[in-house]
Amino acid sequence: MLVHQADFTVDLGESGFFIGFTEHDDYPDEMPYGWRCGPSGEASAVVLPTTDTGPLQLTIQIHDDQPARETSGDWEPAEEISLRAETDSLHLDTLDPGEVSDAWPEGEPPLPLGPLLGQDRWVRLRLYCHADDPEPGIGDHGERHLIQLWPAPPAAPVHPALSEEDSRARAEYAANTSVPVEDYTTDLTPQD
DSSP, X not given: OEEEEEEEEEEOBTTBEEEESSOOOSOOSOOOTTSSEXXXXXXXXXXXXXXXXXXXXXXXXXXXXXXOOOOOTTSOOOEEEEEEOSSSBOEEEEEETTEEEEOSOTTOOOOBOHHHHTTTOEEEEEEEEEOSSOSOEESOOOOEEEEEEEEOOOOOOBOOOOXXXXXXXXXXXXXHHHSOOOOOOOOOOOOO
């Protein structure tokens, strides 16, 4: 049964958004290229939308049990992952180059999951996506996401198969994030 629902617009950054049960300070170690969402640690997911820097209509639903699948042909095939809740309410952050920003709308009450979690604190996340314009780019693509969450023991993720190109993009991202940040400071010797 549906327990809570929030509907709002998120202004996206260039690299998608985090959703989960922890607060973020940094970019994920991996990006789920080839999928819409993937884990970013045990407690949150990173979501890659079609829209690059533009509005996204987001509906988040909290259920007390696994909801029926959406059968409307408007949605791409759903993806699912399991998350372990570190907090009792949901967090949402956008990713811009070099910056992670809180994206939960001011005035929108938090969506609490605490009373539903029980002792094991595992949650299943199901993501549905739709974009009127499916070509990635900047601006309004008529994109909307439906995220359904419910308490459930951890289970295998549900994603489409990866292409070679997606696997390469993941490897490149991992290689780029493993390189230490260059130190641009300079030691200046005082002049006499």
